[in-house]
Amino acid sequence: MKVCAIGLRGIPNVMGGIESHCQQLYPRLVAQGAEVTVLARSPYVKDQPYEYQGVKVIPVWALQHKFLETFLHTFVAIFYARFFIHPDVIHLHAIGPALFTPLARLLGMKVVVTHHGADYDRQKWNAFAKGLLKLGETMAIKFANKILVVGKSLTERLQQQNPKQAHKIEFVPNGALADFDNNVSLNDLQATGLDIEAQNYIVTVGRFVPEKGFHDLVQAYLLTDIPQKLVIVGSTDHQDEYSRKLLSHASDRVIFAGRRDGEQLKALYKFAKLFVLPSYHEGLPIVALEAISANTPVLLSDIMPNLDIGLSPENYFSVGDLADLAKKLQLPIPRSSRDDILANFNWDEIAEQTSALMKAAATNRPIKTSTH
Secondary structure: OEEEEEOOOOOOOOOOHHHHHHHHHHHHHHHOOOEEEEEEEHHHOOOOOEEEOOEEEEEEOOOOOOOOHHHHHHHHHHHHHHHHHOOOEEEEEOOOHHHHHHHHHHOOOEEEEEEOOOHHHOOOOOHHHHHHHHHHHHHHHHHOOEEEEOOHHHHHHHHHHOHHHHHHEEEOOOOEOOOOOOOOOHHHHHOOOOOOOOOOEEEEEOOOOHHHOHHHHHHHHHOOOOOOEEEEEOOOOOOOHHHHHHHOOOOOOEEEEEOOOHHHHHHHHHOOOEEEEOOOOOOOOHHHHHHHHOOOOEEEEOOHHHHOOOOOHHHEEOOOOHHHHHHHHOOOOOOOOHHHHHHHOEHHHHHHHHHHHHHHHHHOOOOOOOOO
16 A cells, blocks of 8 residues: 655654654555655655655645645645655645545545544634634534544544545544653653753653644642753744743743753653653644653643543643643642553554555555544
8 A cells, every 4th residue: 555645744753743643654564565755745745755664755835824835735745746756645644634635536546535524623824714614523523434532532523524435434543652752761851951850850851833732731839949051942833022022031941942852851761750742733742642651741722632531630720721731830749550551552553543544544454443
């Protein structure tokens, strides 16, 4: 089976939940015998085609623009796939790229869309952009051969709202890794060059966009006098007023660590006293699953995609409630059961389920896979 992936910036080690999803999924599909090509966005990857664990990555032109980038790249990449890759299945990621599902079908290609979350709820979009994203979701449901949804609650909602297409909407979550923090040591934490010590900092990870809620975390943290420092890992793709205002809070206590990957990122998870995710919007947060994989206590906002992970009430706070977040930052937060999370969000099983659904889409066979 030949799969062509469109909708992600690129792999490996490109910041973003979709990118992390693909970095785990596609090498596993290759190991199962698939031929996978990622059509990456040129600003985020090497200039020339390359391979990552058997996955072919081809840079395709993209304008680096906050609003136009996704749509322009997807349009170009679909034609590239049709005339140069000739895939059995186009794998579109997110509902922005899914807007072009009818185009891919008109060009004679089978399409699987992975729905990574209700992007039209994101604070950064204006009414026009939200309308386009909602239309992208509609195009996916109407024209895709299969729709894979990373959130359980969102899957159920889409099935209820679209009963005629419910048979092709499947819950396929993001995953966690049993060996995530193997071979990670204090030396890796020291290699970050940050002025922090093990168990004496709180960490969060993500892009600097309003829906991640980092502004809430900083404000709530500053309401406390806890001794732990706050470490914010990540950056922004496009400098704007929000990111500049967020970065203005940098101090000895509030540390902006920039983008990190590999062993340094794993060490920042592993040796933190607490991981916090104050998001207003998620699909199914890979960063939370990574923190749990590193056996670090987590504190998440109580939005539905975070609740879908199924942690104890003590691991959640009321989204946007600075007082509740500040209170929880000062309390001992229990570790979640890593074994339970690994059982429910297993990348190897997710890859097998995805492969089966892609084969069904390529051959028009009906299939119903088990859900977690």
